[in-house]
Amino acid sequence: MRQIKAYRRFALSGTPIENSIGELWSIFQVILPGQMPAQKEFRQMAHEKIASLTKPFILRRLKGDVLKELPEKIETVSVSELTKEQKDLYVGYLRKLQQETALSLKENSFQENRMKILAGLTRLRQICCHPSLFIENYEGDSGKLSQLMETVQTAMDNGKRMLIFSQFTSMHEIIASKLQEAGIEYFYLHGQTPSKERVEMSERFNQGEKPVFLISLKAGGTGLNLTGADTVILYDLWWNPAVEDQATGRAHRFGQKNVVQVIRMITDGTIEEKIFELQQKKRALIDKVIQPGETMLSSLSEEDIRELLRI
Structure with missing residues (x-):
């Protein structure tokens, strides 16, 4: 993109910082080449300094x-x-992962085993959702699934209509079977659902047909208008809060007439609490660096000019 010759350049983004501060640097390299210091230096700068620049x-x-x-x-x-x-399963897997990670860090082979460690973290998250996501013949229950079904029933008793997001398609299949057992009708959209069907299901849902819509977090995170829902349930958390915000935006958008309730489901004393904390830190970073409000070039102070030109 930086090769394109243009007299004026603008960047338009709903998520200028999605994972790291370096993404903002990349945008500025396109719209104002040379305005920012080198990437390494930029990443090490205080967030207040980046915000002022x-x-x-x-x-x-x-x-x-x-x-x-x-x-x-x-x-x-x-x-x-x-x-x-x-x-029992969670504690066992956690100890195993802690030992493997400690060994990797000791031997300086963290990067080599990075994918293995991330896979281990996914296993912990899956145990929180429902252990049968990867453990065959698991006969036990899931505390979170039981709570979800109670939440769905309460919402329906109060005339609510809901979207249920999960990133695991196999989890949606488990939820779907529970909804069937309870006699609750639902729509289900995942990565393999053709575009035409997605639009058709969305329209039918918005018109009041069926009270529940199961949606894969990544597949249904963008491009859908589901203002027929007034309750959004995030069954499992995504590392990136921007992805969740896009998902909740399916219901909380132009055309919505009702107050929208967003429910994040977290399992007590697990990795999910840590993910939630990470999300809050990312949100705080974005708000700190990209502040709301309008700032025009005409309102620059002498100090701003000195800083911008490094005088």
């Missing part, structure tokens, strides 16, 4: 600034407990 060139609009008539979005955390069987 980039502030004059960023215009951030929050959803609430643009869509004044948009109803409120209420976010809550629903904490569930592991069952005894789940806890």
